[in-house]
Amino acid sequence: MNSSLLAPAVAEALTRSSWIRKMFEAGAALKAQYGADQVYDFSLGNPDLPPPPGMADALREIAATLDRPMALGYMPNAGYPHVREALAALATAEQGVACTAGDLVVTCGAAGAINSFFRAVLEPGDRVLALAPYFVEYGAYTANHGGVLDTVACKETDFSLDLEAIEAALARGETRALILNSPNNPTGQVYTAEEIQALGELLRAASARQRRPVFLLCDEPYRFLTYDGLAVPSVLPYYEHAVVATSFSKNLSLAGERVGYLLVNPAMAGKQGLLDGVILANRILGYVNAPAIGQLLAARCLPALRESQQVPIYQRRRDCMADVLRQAGVEFFLPKGAFYFFPKAPGGDDLAYVAKLQAQRILAVPGRGFGMPGFVRLAYCVDEAVIEGARSGFLQVSKEG
Numbered sequence: 001m002n003s004s005l006l007a008p009a010v011a012e013a014l015t016r017s018s019w020i021r022k023m024f025e026a027g028a029a030l031k032a033q034y035g036a037d038q039v040y041d042f043s044l045g046n047p048d049l050p051p052p053p054g055m056a057d058a059l060r061e062i063a064a065t066l067d068r069p070m071a072l073g074y075m076p077n078a079g080y081p082h083v084r085e086a087l088a089a090l091a092t093a094e095q096g097v098a099c100t101a102g103d104l105v106v107t108c109g110a111a112g113a114i115n116s117f118f119r120a121v122l123e124p125g126d127r128v129l130a131l132a133p134y135f136v137e138y139g140a141y142t143a144n145h146g147g148v149l150d151t152v153a154c155k156e157t158d159f160s161l162d163l164e165a166i167e168a169a170l171a172r173g174e175t176r177a178l179i180l181n182s183p184n185n186p187t188g189q190v191y192t193a194e195e196i197q198a199l200g201e202l203l204r205a206a207s208a209r210q211r212r213p214v215f216l217l218c219d220e221p222y223r224f225l226t227y228d229g230l231a232v233p234s235v236l237p238y239y240e241h242a243v244v245a246t247s248f249s250k251n252l253s254l255a256g257e258r259v260g261y262l263l264v265n266p267a268m269a270g271k272q273g274l275l276d277g278v279i280l281a282n283r284i285l286g287y288v289n290a291p292a293i294g295q296l297l298a299a300r301c302l303p304a305l306r307e308s309q310q311v312p313i314y315q316r317r318r319d320c321m322a323d324v325l326r327q328a329g330v331e332f333f334l335p336k337g338a339f340y341f342f343p344k345a346p347g348g349d350d351l352a353y354v355a356k357l358q359a360q361r362i363l364a365v366p367g368r369g370f371g372m373p374g375f376v377r378l379a380y381c382v383d384e385a386v387i388e389g390a391r392s393g394f395l396q397v398s399k400e401g
């Protein structure tokens with residue numbers, strides 16, 4: 001590689017290609033060799049369920065409105081006003097707190113929401129705290145804006161918050177934002193209202209010590225997906241300086257269309273300044289605005305979310321995977337939400353276990369890719385037949401020890 005063409009940080013990042021990417025490439029090679037139906041691919045969090053049935057009609061209706069000037073032209077950087085209104089009604093219902101269109105910015109997915117937020121609040125050298133194991137892109141999103149990612153491990157027994165460890169990290173006095181992802185990728189944990197309340201108290205104390213707010217960034221693209229009727233508590237009533245990043249990538253299977261939003265706590269003092277900063281960041285990062293068709297589609301499909309049949313499908317898959325792992329004698333935390341298992345690697349070495357599974361044409365991602373070695377991630381946004389098909393391979397690996 002001609003290194004003079006690239007910024008050193010990007011050249012370095014390229015050499016550390018992510019574990020998910022590595023498994024994706026290994027999977028492609030296995031599929032070419034054995035055929036796609038002979039490979040049990042649990043490496044990617046790309047929802048396999050089609051968008052809701054009404055989406056094709058919604059797209060036709062949108063197409064019928066395109067014969068006017070600028071139908072798909074530039075729009076306000078914060079998104080179409082009527083889409084923001086519709087999203088505010090959704091946010092009000094989900095968060096149990098009255099939200100208005102002015103409290104949110106439509107973004108290019110949750111990823112765009114996080115990047116626009118960080119662009120608006122981070123100064124070079126500011127620290128962002130992630131709770132391990134964590135969605136690996138947080139490191140890049142922080143570094144994109146001159147920040148530095150610090151990590152604190154969750155409890156290894158059930159991946160609940162280790163509040164003492166978080167308090168110790170905050171005591172260093174350098175944190176600008178803490179990221180909370182619930183339901184969690186990769187653990188499937190959903191944090192309780194008690195944990196969130198205690199976290200809010202720690203952050204409030206840290207903000208007072210530092211004489212500037214420590215933001216709580218709640219990354220919630222899996223809010224819709226919990227099992228056994230569990231509700232995801234809203235953080236907004238517990239902490240004034242909270243913001244929510246979310247998207248329609250998972251619940252409407254709209255990941256390629258890049259639509260989400262950043263919601264600022266309606267109760268945050270001086271919130272308009274922050275919102276203006278996020279809207280500006282959305283523009284100057286080059287997103288300009290979230291995609292027009294995606295916004296129109298998402299807004300028209302919001303009612304479909306209420307009738308969604310996705311949760312029972314994922315619940316059956318979760319229970320099927322739990323049964324496979326149990327039979328194979330693998331220790332795991334039963335996910336309360338999202339579509340990932342994060343079981344312990346038998347023997348303790350995640351790389352060795354992933355390699356053994358791969359020999360059975362089963363693709364998993366080593367936990368070290370999420371900042372927690374000794375575990376593996378299995379994404380079960382795949383057909384139940386794939387999970388069943390992998391059963392004998394899991395049993396074989398356990399038998400070989």
Ligand SMILES: Cc1ncc(COP(=O)(O)O)c(C=O)c1O
Nearest residue numbers: 045109110111135185219247249
């Ligand atoms: C925890 C988490 N946050 C954010 C994202 C980004 O999602 P998107 O930008 O497609 O909304 C993902 C995608 O997998 C994720 O798992």
